[in-house]
Amino acid sequence: MRAIVTVIGKDKAGIIAKVSTALAENSVNIEDISQTIVQGNFTMLMLCDLSGAKLTLKELKNNLLELGEKIGVSIHVQHEDIFNAMHKI
């Protein structure tokens, strides 16, 4: 199962490192990553594969929510299907 991790917040050093470390620690594989600045905000999208992950999507979501609060960015984790459903015919 694949999920999209979205990180939005003020740009600063180490965001990618911290988020990807958290993912690696839980055996979540990053398949694709894109990062940019949108309206002054750091915005990173990651396509992650959870098939070998040590935790469920819901647990990962809660982990990253906590991490996001710690480093001052907002992190969303959502099942890939919701975006496919809403934006692809």
Added chain:
Amino acid sequence: MLNRNEILETINMVEKEHFDVRTITMGISLIPCIRDDAEKTATLCYDRICKKAKNIVKVAEDLGAEYGIPIINKRVSITPASLLTSSFSGKEVVLAKALDRAAKTVGVDFLGGYSALVHKGMTSYEKSFIESIPEALSVTDRMCSSVNVGSSKAGINMDAVRLMGKIIKQTAEVTKDRDGFGCAKLVVFCNAVEDNPFMAGAFHGVGEGETVINVGVSGPGVVHHALKSIKGASIDEVAETIKKTAFKITRAGQLIAKEASKRLNAEFGIVDLSLAPTPVMGDSVAHILEEIGLDSVGAHGTTAALAMLNDAVKKGGVMASSNVGGLSGAFIPVSEDIGMINAAKSGAITLSKLEAMTCVCSVGIDMVAIPGDTPDTTISGMIADEAAIGMINNKTTAVRVIPVPNKGVGDFVEFGGLLGSAPIMAVSPYGCSPFIERGGRMPAPIHSNKN
């Protein structure tokens, strides 16, 4: 990889524009629970609801977390209860209490289906059932009731219309300590649908399967936001934008409905693509109409703008879901929509204009507070008018009015939560009691003869 803008659009819809799945409603057939004894039937109904809907709250919460779309309400709808109580007339409230207990045990917000379908005729047990509604609503918290009094095929049962005016008044009276709150859970329909997931009118029709999941999507804020970016555009562009937005919203609902049915071991029924407002700022249907270009909802032009909105929502949604049903359209409840509340306060919207609006959208005169001394025949007159609009136009219409005891025009009433608050609106001072007292059945319109 998915398009970045699309991902951010979805996230913004939820974070800033109040996008949510308004309800997951599990329809449960209670036909197997019918016995000739009130207590036995009530116990069997309680057990069956608790067994079938045991996981609904957990599944809804899991899905909300996984897909990142909040699911606001979890509900249960049941076989119209008048069919369950036929052999113990006079003891219907025993069942009502058990249904309310079941709703609380499984943790759903509301349970709908304390209902009777009397659009053509009313049996003695249905009359007894309807007469139990005021007490049933006063001794329960989460149970909702509805009565269908007309249909395009059968005409309007004017005896039932007369009775419902009295029942609404009685319900207000027995819940007067809460400003007639019982009436907020009681709706009178014409052309009621069997798969409606929204309250207070949800029930599980007899043509439905054993256990069915119906999902109601919402998103007035999302539509409003989309229209803000095309100020001054022609009306066809406005319609096109609403259509595209409705498509996206409905697709999310469809995905969640399918997944919920799988996890709850139930059939997937329908997605109801309705714009259902809530009293919070940024979640208003009235504000969409104002964004289209009205100074206030209620102005001349309101009916036209609403007709376009309602139609565009359906067109976008129909392509997005394999099965569309329920009420599907824009809702215009007064107390549940901050734009409507303000328009009612300022006098911009009146009951007459609301009635005109119900000709072009779902559903009807909804969540309108009226003076407590309104005669029951006047309420029956309002029901008859709405039922006629529904019957002639082959659409669902409804009346959910609250005659607030001891309050009059200019007063304000608070229901709290999703039910919101409302100023008391003026009804016509002219009566219609000789018309209502006639009773009988209004014949079905000529265009109902399609066979």
